[in-house]
Amino acid sequence: MSAKIIDGKAFASGLRARVQAQGERLRREHGIVPGLATVLVGADPASEVYVRNKNKTAETIGFHSVSHHLPASASEAEVLSLVRALNADKSVHGILVQMPLPAQVREAAVLDTLDPAKDVDALTPTNAGLLLSGRAHLVSCTPAGVMMLLKEYVGDIAGMDALVIGRSLLFGKPAAQLLLAANATVTMAHSRTRDLPDVARRADILVAAIGKPGFVKGDWVKPGAAVIDVGINRVTAADGKTAIVGDVDYDAAAKLAGAITPVPGGVGAMTIVCLMRNTLLAAAAQAGLPPPNI
C-alpha cells in the first residue's frame, strides 16, 4: 500500500486565498481592516522567524500588521502593560504573544490579561473552556488546521479511533477536543503512557505532537490509518546540513498508512493561515458581524 500524501501546502494556499478575499470584503463592505499584533519578548532565533513570518503573511494578504519586540530583560509588568494597550487598540483584532516567554514573565499572567476576543492562538482559559463546552469561537491554529486536513482527505471521522500523542495546551489538548467533537473515539497519550506502540496500532487516526524526530515508528501504524505529523524538529545530518523533520518515521509509516502528512509541507503549512483566519473571525466578531464563510 502506498499512502495518499496530505498536501497541507496546497490546501493552505487555497484557504489563504479565501481568507484574503473575505478580508477584502470586510474592508469593502464595512470599512474594517483585520489587524494582527505580535509580541515577541527576547531574541530566540526560532521565535523571531515564526513572528516575522506571521507579520509578513498578514501584510501580504492586506491585513493591518504590527510587531512589538521587547528585550529578554523586559519585566512582567512591561509585557502586561503592552498587552493591555493592545487590548484597547481598536485597529488590532488579534494579539499573538509568542511563547516561550523569559522566566520572569509568567505565561499565565499574560494569558489572564489577554482579551479572549483577541486571543487568536486560543490559549486563554476562556477560549480553552469554550472549546470544552462545545462553544468555541477561536480555536488554536494548528489543531484547527489538522481538522481541516482530516475533513478534506479523510472525510467523516465519526466512530474512528483517534490517538493524539502529546498533551500540550497549544496542540494536544485542543486537538483531542476537536476530534471528540467530530465524534471520533479519542485517546490521549503522553510520556507516561504504557505500551504506546500497541495503543498506536489501534488508531485509525494517529496524531503525533511530541517534538522528537522520528519517534513514531513505521510498525506502530495500523494499515490504512491517517497519520498526522505535527512535529517540527531541526536536525543536523552527518554532512552538517540541517533539515526539518517530523515526529514520525515518514518513509516507514508511509508504507502502511492510508494517508500521511509530510514534514515540511503538511500540518506546518496550515498554522499561519489558520492564524489569519482567526484574525479575520475576531475582526468580524468585534464588529458584531456574523463569521465570514470560509
Ligand code: NAP
Ligand atoms: P510540548 O509542549 O513540547 O509537549 C510534548 C508532548 O509530548 C508532551 O505532552 C509530552 O508528554 C509528550 N511526550 C514527550 N516524550 C514522550 C514520549 N516518550 N512518549 C509519549 N509522549 C511523549 O508539545 P507541543 O508544543 O505540542 O509541540 C510538539 C511538537 O509539535 C514540536 O515538535 C513542535 O515544534 C510541534 N508543533 C508544531 C506546530 C505547527 O505549526 N505545525 C505547532 C505546535 C507545535 P508529557 O506531557 O507527559 O511530558
